[in-house]
Amino acid sequence: MAMEIKQILLSAQSPDGNVRTVAEENLKKFQEQSLPHFLISLSVELSSEEKPPESRRLAGIILKNSLDAKDALRKEQLTNSWVSIDLSHKAQIKESLLRTLGSSVHEARHTSSQVIAKLAAIEIPRKEWPELVGILLSNMTCQDSPVSLKQSTLETLGYVCEEILPQDLEQDQVNSVLTAVVQGMNLMDHSSEVRLAATRALYNALDFAQTNFENEMERNYIMKVACETAVSREPEIRQAAFECLVSISSTYYEKLEPYMQTLFELTSNAVRNDEEPIALQAIEFWSSICDEEIELQDSYGSFEDGDSNGSHSRFIEKALPLLVPMLLETLLKQEEDQDQDDGVWNLSMAGGTCLGLAAKTVGDAIVPLVMPFVEANILKPDWRSREAATFAFGSILEGPSSEKLQPLVQAGLDFLLNAMKDENSQVKDTTAWTLSRIFEMLHSPGSGFSVITTANLQRVVGVLLESIKDASNVAEKVCGAIYYLAQGFEEGGATTSSILSPYLPDLISSLIATADRSTDGSDYRLRTSAYETLNEVVRCANMFETSHIVAQLLPVIMGKLSQTLELPIISSDDREKQGSLQASLCGVLQVIIQKLSASDETKPIFLQTADQMMVLFLQVFACRSSTVHEEAMLAIGALAYAIGPDFAKYMSEFYKYLEVGLQNSEEYQVCSISVGVVGDICRALDDKVLPFCDGIMTLLLKDLSNSVIHRSVKPPIFSCFGDIGLAIGDQFEKYLPYVIPMLQGASQLCATLDSTDEEMFDYGNQLRRGIFEAYSGILQGFKNSKAELMMPHAAHLLQFIEAVFKDKEREESVTKAAVAVMGDLADTLGPNMKLLFKDRTFYVEFLGECFASDDDQLKETATWTQGMIGRVMVS
Numbered sequence: 001m002a003m004e005i006k007q008i009l010l011s012a013q014s015p016d017g018n019v020r021t022v023a024e025e026n027l028k029k030f031q032e033q034s035l036p037h038f039l040i041s042l043s044v045e046l047s048s049e050e051k052p053p054e055s056r057r058l059a060g061i062i063l064k065n066s067l068d069a070k071d072a073l074r075k076e077q078l079t080n081s082w083v084s085i086d087l088s089h090k091a092q093i094k095e096s097l098l099r100t101l102g103s104s105v106h107e108a109r110h111t112s113s114q115v116i117a118k119l120a121a122i123e124i125p126r127k128e129w130p131e132l133v134g135i136l137l138s139n140m141t142c143q144d145s146p147v148s149l150k151q152s153t154l155e156t157l158g159y160v161c162e163e164i165l166p167q168d169l170e171q172d173q174v175n176s177v178l179t180a181v182v183q184g185m186n187l188m189d190h191s192s193e194v195r196l197a198a199t200r201a202l203y204n205a206l207d208f209a210q211t212n213f214e215n216e217m218e219r220n221y222i223m224k225v226a227c228e229t230a231v232s233r234e235p236e237i238r239q240a241a242f243e244c245l246v247s248i249s250s251t252y253y254e255k256l257e258p259y260m261q262t263l264f265e266l267t268s269n270a271v272r273n274d275e276e277p278i279a280l281q282a283i284e285f286w287s288s289i290c291d292e293e294i295e296l297q298d299s300y301g302s303f304e305d306g307d308s309n310g311s312h313s314r315f316i317e318k319a320l321p322l323l324v325p326m327l328l329e330t331l332l333k334q335e336e337d338q339d340q341d342d343g344v345w346n347l348s349m350a351g352g353t354c355l356g357l358a359a360k361t362v363g364d365a366i367v368p369l370v371m372p373f374v375e376a377n378i379l380k381p382d383w384r385s386r387e388a389a390t391f392a393f394g395s396i397l398e399g400p401s402s403e404k405l406q407p408l409v410q411a412g413l414d415f416l417l418n419a420m421k422d423e424n425s426q427v428k429d430t431t432a433w434t435l436s437r438i439f440e441m442l443h444s445p446g447s448g449f450s451v452i453t454t455a456n457l458q459r460v461v462g463v464l465l466e467s468i469k470d471a472s473n474v475a476e477k478v479c480g481a482i483y484y485l486a487q488g489f490e491e492g493g494a495t496t497s498s499i500l501s502p503y504l505p506d507l508i509s510s511l512i513a514t515a516d517r518s519t520d521g522s523d524y525r526l527r528t529s530a531y532e533t534l535n536e537v538v539r540c541a542n543m544f545e546t547s548h549i550v551a552q553l554l555p556v557i558m559g560k561l562s563q564t565l566e567l568p569i570i571s572s573d574d575r576e577k578q579g580s581l582q583a584s585l586c587g588v589l590q591v592i593i594q595k596l597s598a599s600d601e602t603k604p605i606f607l608q609t610a611d612q613m614m615v616l617f618l619q620v621f622a623c624r625s626s627t628v629h630e631e632a633m634l635a636i637g638a639l640a641y642a643i644g645p646d647f648a649k650y651m652s653e654f655y656k657y658l659e660v661g662l663q664n665s666e667e668y669q670v671c672s673i674s675v676g677v678v679g680d681i682c683r684a685l686d687d688k689v690l691p692f693c694d695g696i697m698t699l700l701l702k703d704l705s706n707s708v709i710h711r712s713v714k715p716p717i718f719s720c721f722g723d724i725g726l727a728i729g730d731q732f733e734k735y736l737p738y739v740i741p742m743l744q745g746a747s748q749l750c751a752t753l754d755s756t757d758e759e760m761f762d763y764g765n766q767l768r769r770g771i772f773e774a775y776s777g778i779l780q781g782f783k784n785s786k787a788e789l790m791m792p793h794a795a796h797l798l799q800f801i802e803a804v805f806k807d808k809e810r811e812e813s814v815t816k817a818a819v820a821v822m823g824d825l826a827d828t829l830g831p832n833m834k835l836l837f838k839d840r841t842f843y844v845e846f847l848g849e850c851f852a853s854d855d856d857q858l859k860e861t862a863t864w865t866q867g868m869i870g871r872v873m874v875s
Helices: 002-011 017-033 035-047 053-065 072-083 087-100 106-126 132-141 147-163 171-184 192-214 216-229 235-251 257-273 276-300 303-308 315-331 347-377 383-395 402-419 425-442 457-467 472-491 494-516 524-539 543-564 572-596 603-607 610-622 626-662 668-705 711-752 758-782 787-806 812-839 842-851 856-873
Strands: none
Touching (some): 002 035, 035 053, 035 106, 053 106, 106 132, 106 147, 132 147, 132 171, 147 171, 171 192, 192 216, 192 235, 216 235, 235 276, 257 276, 257 315, 276 315, 315 347, 315 383, 383 402, 383 425, 402 457, 425 457, 425 472, 457 472, 472 494, 494 524, 524 572, 543 603, 543 610, 572 610, 626 668, 711 787, 812 842, 842 856
16 A cells, blocks of 8 residues: 555546545555554655655645644544554655755655654653654754755744643753754745745744843844844745744743833834834834733733833833824825725734724823814725724724713714715725724713703714615614614613603614615625624614504514525525524524513513513424534523413424434534523423423533534533422432432532633532532422422532632632532521531631622522521521
């Protein structure tokens, strides 16, 4: 087989499908028969100069895919397969790969660099390839090394740094790598190919340079070379150098002070005079500095308090008088029709984004620097000037105080409303976006300030209703403005929400008409935006005044959902468009259900159509689209919650789709939503859910044991155990031997999670809350008949609560759940808990912490828990 590998690889790329299939089967057979020989054959093919580039290229790709995968489980399997290969076979493969770095064919060198890095990712953390870095560095120091070998070696070093962690290398190895990379950037010694590879390698190696950046001499040298490289002759190298500077700005922010004058000159020159890809990176440098300073302010207090924290260097504040004019210039460099392409990223967009971040960073200080530009350009005949002025104004609305912005916005609102009739589409697009920002930031009647008043509301709504008929891109931004307009009134409560009531019929009919504009589904983004805005308008409506309007909307949306079932489906694109429309319509129905079921007066309106709605949702499920599964599941959850025990009549038909959702581990959002719907159903049906519990519990336990399923699904499953326990009471006994070990295992896992990782910190909080909610539901379910079943597990639970109490970084929702379950323990197990509470007196301090909180709900929960424990202690 090894002799034929070249031919098999070429056949695998044949235009003839049959030839390809046979070749792929042969490759798979070879791999299964003898993985070591298969990998050796591929590495020999890749390294052989006399072999055709096509077979070498595919050999490299298959090699890489035999060592790494995106899926974590598959990656672990591939790693274990490599680890189990005999050392002599591994040595042959590595030798071939290292030899390929000197190949005359660029693609072979490039692929080999990637494969070496994948091997390094497996072996270096295990201390199994200690000589790799030395071999690569010798390629750089050897006088006779050709340019191509130095270039591919630097590329390899960069990829290796990308794949491994800084702690995987010794400091002397890091020093040697950085020396080789920085020397490789040297203009005098190397060709442009080598310098480009070195600059890209530096980007990947920066995380390793912590110790080097602490040393002033070494830091100065790295910064000097990076800054010199940023003015290289070759645009590609300049761009790579600026990418390094962007990374340095976030990784080593606190070390930048001595270099900021040089960095401002470099970036300013690039923004004003260089090619766009380089100018974009130069702007990104300042956006990155803004991000760092915003984060510091979030961590250490407001901008005004920044002095109390030595690491806050206030670079943006110091650069502001020069930075703002530079950014404002970029706003005038728009592309024609950029408003038509939402994914466009150019100088104008980057400059506006950076200006917005600067406003968030320095607050009021930016306003006097931007407003002269706005006033000078807003009336000019050139559309670019008008659009840039509007963009500048819209960009600085988040950050400055409402007191600073209020007079400007009130003076400018009428002007902006008039600008919605501008002859230029881009001006209208940006004006609509700016209006939506104004309504989002400065329209909050509940807080006592709003740019929208009863005097100007009619004009505002009139302009929006007229402008929503404009081009799709403008209409989409207008939808955003209506969204925030409705939201602002709703946040002020019933009094302010009623202000919008007279306009509700026109807003609803306009949004439906806007959604209907793309009858062929071609403009689904506008349609989605229109329906999302319709949801918000309905959600924010004052039901006392507008229930009849919402009731009239119900059959309209049901009719539209019914029509989607008749759409001709010829291609996967048709299926996707149908799914997108069904998702939007199910979303609207969910909001209507929640709105109408919120009061006894309006509940009968939707109860009359509940059967028809359920039939529709089941027909939507039959279309088998994952996005529809999500939205239809959510709507069914709302329906179950609203109609309560009557939902039982739908369960036998719905259950098969619920099973499909709970088994959908690949599309984990669908699975997670399905778990949430189980909770809704339990709350609706109570013990009527019992006939379905064996099936549901089997699937939930299977999901918990599934190592491939996304971790975010697991906390809701624990909460769901609580819902089931509460619904079926002592019937939960048979599940206890399976559930308790899962809960105890998860509580032990909580102690091992890395709390310095933000994602893991959030996950830990979700997991702990889920565990507590599970115990609460189960305890309450057993309270009246089989409380003794939980006694053996009480000590472990109390120990876990104490561990959570000791974590002062926990979220308040975790605190609330922990205190609640402590009360449930006392309430359910009564006098049996007396000794345990005597042994673990932490609860006194824990409850004291809750009483000192500003959260009334938490104080209420703590008061109840204190009463329950008090009753136990005097028993």
